[in-house]
Amino acid sequence: MVVDLLQVVGITRRFGSHLALDDVSFSVPKGEILGVIGRSGAGKSSLLRCLGALDRPDEGHIVLQGENLTELTQAQLVQARRRIGYVFQHFNLLNARTVAGNIALPLEIAGMKKDVRHERVEELLHLVGLAGQGDKWPSQLSGGQKQRVGIARALANDPALLLCDEATSALDPETTASILQLLREINARLGLTIVLITHEMDVIRRIATQVIVLDHGRIIENGPTRQIWGTTHAVTHALLSDSRPQLPPAIEARLTDEKIPDARTIIRLRVEGDAAWEPFLSAASQRFGTDIALLQGSMVEVGGAPFADLILSLSNGTQGVLDFLSQSGRSMEVTGYVPADY
Known part of the structure; x- marks a missing residue:
């Protein structure tokens, strides 16, 4: 039986007179890799902020593992956010911390004991292919290595949901391929549910099992990747034109x-x-x-x-x-x- 890890029901988000999200509804089964694509201004970033409990929708509900995030207090949201990992486009590493220190940061905030924290960091370094590099500084790393650190940090608290915000758009094609392979391996090994926001259809093709196409804050297509790839919808067709x-x-x-x-x-x-x-x-x-x-x-x-x-x-x-x-x-x-x- 397929169980939905994430349910989004009729969310709407306004910024003044601008309607960023308009009655958006979808669900993501546990272990799925969902790609969200759309043109600039389609509502991708607004959707991701709502999914990450960084922003509240004006209407609708977001339910993660049976818990309605839109009804939680600020104190409860702090706990809920630990079940959500976030991978950023530009890595957002702290230059004053080593690789291990960056990965350990969310564990320190969560109050994990030092010896347990050290063990967890070593485990994550091995998982993302950076074993033995915990003492390096971010300035010593390539872009791909920095993103691997970012992924390890996002996984530190063993999240149920991993949100990727244009996670490969700052990388060259070869490095992009290696990061997507890493995300696939993490998805397969941990059964981790991933939502990936991107403007790159080739990224969607390589990794996503399901695709949502956003346009002007609304979902215009939602289905398996192969189905969307063969679409004749004008907006999606335009997004696919380069691919x-x-x-x-x-x-x-x-x-x-x-x-x-x-x-x-x-x-x-x-x-x-x-x-x-x-x-x-x-x-x-x-x-x-x-x-x-x-x-x-x-x-x-x-x-x-x-x-x-x-x-x-x-x-x-x-x-x-x-x-x-x-x-x-x-x-x-x-x-x-x-x-x-x-």
């Missing part, structure tokens, strides 16, 4: 909605899961006598499964070919038609 293959400009300039004589049919084909490995293009070519040209395409992992996104040119765009390519595990749309001499 998806695009029709070459020279061909797009000649594209028309009308099927002219001897035209080639341009289609977009998305294939999820094991169906992506099947030789469906050669099968279509042999069965219907059509030649198929790949104009653009990618094969990536989305939500832990293969996902192919292909833009194809067909010499014979009959309904039979289109129906065949639209079979189980594949979604197809006709983009238009171009002259055969494109």
Whole structure:
């Protein structure tokens, strides 16, 4: 039985006349990795502050492990926040403290005894791949190492929920990949529920199992990552544009909605899961006598499964070919038609 660790029910947050969050509702099962994405000003930061009990919504409820955070007193919130870890974009390490000292800070605040605290810090250093580096200073670390310290600090009090605020946007691609791998390992090993706010769709693709798309303070899409990756919603499609293959400009300039004589049919084909490995293009070519040209395409992992996104040119765009390519595990749309001499 799937148990929701976090329930968000109808929260609204206003700043003067500005409506930052508008009747937002969703739930996050225990052990899930939820990605929240949206354009600048969509409400991502406001949502994260509410989830972290750093800000109270004007309306609605946020329930963490059965406890309504919106009804707690300030003293009770101090205790509740210890069940929520926070990973920041710019690390927020204290330069006057060593690596071990930064990780130990929340344990000191919680009143943990020194010997127990030391043992916990060593355990966390090993978990994030920094064993033996507790005596270093933040200035001696790379960006990726600093973020590992930030993750260890966020895990110090053994939280039920980990909130990541653009945790990789200040890192280079290689370091980003290593941090995402670390978060996946932590999620798998500890069963930790993670909510990750980002503007980078590639981060969502690599790590999230569920995705929420925010726009102007409202949820416009909410579902499994593979489902969202194949969306046709205009806002989500725009967010995905840099991560998806695009029709070459020279061909797009000649594209028309009308099927002219001897035209080639341009289609977009998305294939999820094991169906992506099947030789469906050669099968279509042999069965219907059509030649198929790949104009653009990618094969990536989305939500832990293969996902192919292909833009194809067909010499014979009959309904039979289109129906065949639209079979189980594949979604197809006709983009238009171009002259055969494109």
